[in-house]
Amino acid sequence: MTKTLPLPVGLSRREFARCAAGVAALAVPALHAQSSNRIVLGQSAAFTGAAAQLGIQFHAGAKLFFDQYNAQGGSGRQRVEIAQMDDGYEPDRCAENTRKLLADDVFALFGYIGTPTSVAALPLATKAEVPFIAPFTGAMSLRQPFNRMAFHLRASYNDETELIVRNLHNLGLNRVAVFHQNDAYGKAGLDGMTLALSSRNLKPVATATVERNSVDVAAAVATINAANPQAVVQISAYKSCAAYIRAARKAGYGGSFYNVSFVGTQALADELGKDGAGVVVSQVVPNPYAGSKPISREFRDAIAEGGNKVQPNFSSMEGYLAAKLVAEGLRRAGSRVTRESLISGLESLGEQSLGGYSVSLSGRDHVASSFVELSMLTGDGKIRT
Structure with a gap:
């Protein structure tokens, strides 16, 4: 039986007290334009090189969520898929990948890894009016000034x-x-x-x-x-x-x-x-290892249901949460999902809790969380x- 993932339903900010793997199969994707039964998110990230585990683990967590989301019917019977491309954490390669993804008409850009790569990609997404969602970076230069195409999950x-x-x-x-x-x-x-x-x-x-x-x-x-x-x-x-x-x-x-x-x-x-x-x-x-928050237990349960193929860690947890945020935006986007309706759906989120992880989005604020702990x-x- 397929387990139903809970819908987004607060969290405490804990300050630290005293004292201070996985391998992904990576062929360059065969990309296709949007179709009536697929929503394709484009991801350029480090899947090789000195930062490879960041891309591999984030992608694994996001795919884990979307695989189970799709098994439950996806977004209005549309499967959500990730077209991944390796940029080796190099801005020039990332920009080239992004142009290819945009030329192939991906629905949104998602889960880019790093500041220099995201800095290269965001202007391209903005010009193309394609949402740029949940980059794995806390740089203020990607958050200010406000950009309607950019949505950030993580704190700065x-x-x-x-x-x-x-x-x-x-x-x-x-x-x-x-x-x-x-x-x-x-x-x-x-x-x-x-x-x-x-x-x-x-x-x-x-x-x-x-x-x-x-x-x-x-x-x-x-x-x-x-x-x-x-x-x-x-x-x-x-x-x-x-x-x-x-x-x-x-x-x-x-x-x-x-x-x-x-x-x-x-x-x-x-x-x-x-x-x-x-x-x-x-x-x-x-913390993906402790059961103090419902989202941590949900994440580990999802890993078990998926055959324990995903390593539980902070990077894969962030990918899982980023995918969950996208799914909530799609749910709110209505029966006929467009890029504009996804933006509106995410902006309508208001203050919500993703299993104890508080997020808040609006038409004036596209930074979902300020949660930090040590x-x-x-x-x-x-x-x-």
Whole structure:
């Protein structure tokens, strides 16, 4: 028997206390224009390269939801499908993919992974008047100024860095350095850190960069270690952050490490193994491993029903929630779904709870959530919040 997924029906913001895999089959899709029985969402994301697990896991969570949604009849007997294309987390490839997806008349763009790639894609979606839904990024540049085509599920990097700095400040850790990717994502995170620190009359004691899709961190380690920070906040992807942590510790650094959610928490834990103990990561979706919220239990039940083919982690949970948000927008779009009616459907959401994960959308606000909490790697591949 197919289990009925509950319709979206509040959540508490928990602050962190003291102390601070899967493989996807990836052929380039054979794309087709919209038809009477299919709604195709186009996704350009990293499915190979140094950020691959982010794309793989997000896509797996979204597909898990849509597979079960389609088994229940989809949207007015229309199946919802994702046409995925690999951009390797490179903006030029993402822009090329996006042009191909738009030329093929995908219904909407969905689940793009990263700031530099989304920055390349959003203007193309806007010009084509195609909705751009749930990008895996918290950059303010994609949220301001307001863009009617863009809908964001997750909290911003400003929300994440504010919580990180608040936690550090409460612990008396005020000498903070920032290790960041040398691109739009890294700048967005650095801007958030600078804003949060300046509100407490502080500034980074040092900053250093790493190139996107690189693990060449030696110069960054030397620069930051020389400043003797109490904590290093990392704004990069899991491979470079793991390389930095190992290199910094080998060079004698004994302080704390904090990361924003884009790092890919489970991927970072897998990269670091026992070296991950004590590393902190901010999260923008509920804990997928604990049963404290109905959405977490629903997610794990869906994985079990789907044959346990999806790894439960924060990235796949975000994909699942993003798909759930799209489905709610389609439900509200009426019997004859168009791009315009999907936009109106999402804007009519108001304040809702997706199983304890609060979201709110309107005609003036397309950022669904500001939920952030902190988590910690335990060193045995697990994460606790």
